[in-house]
Amino acid sequence: RKEVEQDPGPFNVPEGATVAFNCTYSNSASQSFFWYRQDCRKEPKLLMSVYSSGNEDGRFTAQLNRASQYISLLIRDSKLSDSATYLCVVNIRTSGSARQLTFGSGTQLTVLP
């Protein structure tokens, strides 16, 4: 079983639509949680951190449920520029100050005109 599981998609949605991505993680040592976006043949770019209280950044809302080990990302009013692969990422403390990110395989989103 993968440590971070995501629906690979692809999700094809019209402009203006609302789309939601889900992710589950298995390692209870996971300490912090993120959504990254990755454009084709580019590096992952941090989209937002995810907190238990939920957090919002413009059209993007992220939620974390530690009890269920579940993370979500909601994108409202989709734009063509939102087309990318969205990576669910958890930060695991392995020992002392050692940290490592564990990535999901990504969910591909295409916003259609």
Add this chain to the structure above:
Amino acid sequence: EAGVTQFPSHSVIEKGQTVTLRCDPISGHDNLYWYRRVMGKEIKFLLHFVKESKQDESGMPNNRFLAERTGGTYSTLKVQPAELEDSGVYFCASSQDAYEQYFGPGTRLTVT
């Protein structure tokens, strides 16, 4: 502020050769990480430096891979000798604290 930079952007080498990848983190970031994505797989952790010290190298595949960060600034990742399965994109990331990591553009390595 300059982001994480990596050199080269692409490298094509033959099996058995040696390749050295370089990463320059964001200025002031003590934490530096190497990751790798091989074809069709998710991005995987290789190792973590805090300044010049290796904190976690549990993701290094084998002893053909050697990472260094002398002086706690830039880092190099050497693969010697390279094998076909080493092909992939090698990303470097840096962070000021232990949490939000910022990635460089990656080095695309092809071993033929």
